[in-house]
Amino acid sequence: xxTGIIEEVGRIKQLRKNPLTMxxxxxxxxxxxxxxxxxxxxxxxxxxxxxxxxxxxxxxxAMPETMKRTNLGKLNVSDPVNLERAVAxxxxxxxxxxxxxxxxxxxxxxxxxxxxxxxxxxETSPQLTRYMIEKGSxxxxxxxxxxxxVRDHDFTVSLIPHTYKHTQLRxxxxxxxxxxxxxxxxxxxxxxxxxxxxxxxxxxxxxxKEHGFIG
Numbered sequence: 001x002x003t004g005i006i007e008e009v010g011r012i013k014q015l016r017k018n019p020l021t022m023x024x025x026x027x028x029x030x031x032x033x034x035x036x037x038x039x040x041x042x043x044x045x046x047x048x049x050x051x052x053x054x055x056x057x058x059x060x061x062a063m064p065e066t067m068k069r070t071n072l073g074k075l076n077v078s079d080p081v082n083l084e085r086a087v088a089x090x091x092x093x094x095x096x097x098x099x100x101x102x103x104x105x106x107x108x109x110x111x112x113x114x115x116x117x118x119x120x121x122x123e124t125s126p127q128l129t130r131y132m133i134e135k136g137s138x139x140x141x142x143x144x145x146x147x148x149x150v151r152d153h154d155f156t157v158s159l160i161p162h163t164y165k166h167t168q169l170r171x172x173x174x175x176x177x178x179x180x181x182x183x184x185x186x187x188x189x190x191x192x193x194x195x196x197x198x199x200x201x202x203x204x205x206x207x208x209k210e211h212g213f214i215g
Contacts, residue, residue, distance in 0.1 A: 004144020045142030047100025096137040131182040139181040
């Protein structure tokens with residue numbers, strides 16, 4: 001389990017790509033503190049298991065399902081990646097519950113400065129936006145963000161200066177692919193509502209209010 005609060009931006013040191021799998025070597029420092037073999041680290045929001053450790057790097061494997069659902073296969077040597085260690089018991093939850101199980105990908109349509117923020121519009125599938133609501137949470141490349149606007153085929157998020165400065169999205173540009181993990185509570189609510197009513201209707205504020213989830 002993760003929080004979506006990025007601890008460090010690492011760099012891809014080496015990649016060994018196969019048709020359906022990949023081995024990554026990631027150069028970093030902070031996330032190595034207290035990390036042991038077998039621990040989990042989120043890389044651009046993807047939960048990966050540490051298979052080897054060095055003084056300034058760790059290695060991990062990506063399996064076929066991971067390659068299919070994420071942007072890891074698009075990475076190149078020297079690319080920046082967001083890193084976060086699994087949350088420790090008793091630690092403050094500064095973001096939201098992030099599993100590191102990416103639901104799909106999106107494409108950055110625009111990146112627009114607005115006062116002290118930077119607003120990103122991201123195109124993705126309606127299969128993902130149906131779980132989103134305005135002011136709800138979403139993880140983009142592992143970053144816990146608040147949804148500003150949600151439409152059928154895209155959504156917007158706004159980054160404060162600290163998040164923009166200290167995450168990989170600072171280097172992202174229009175056309176880049178990003179990993180998306182929708183709020184897992186939203187997925188459970190959607191499944192509950194679907195089973196209860198037999199309807200595949202998307203989650204809305206009205207639906208949540210009607211069934212007592214919000215006031």
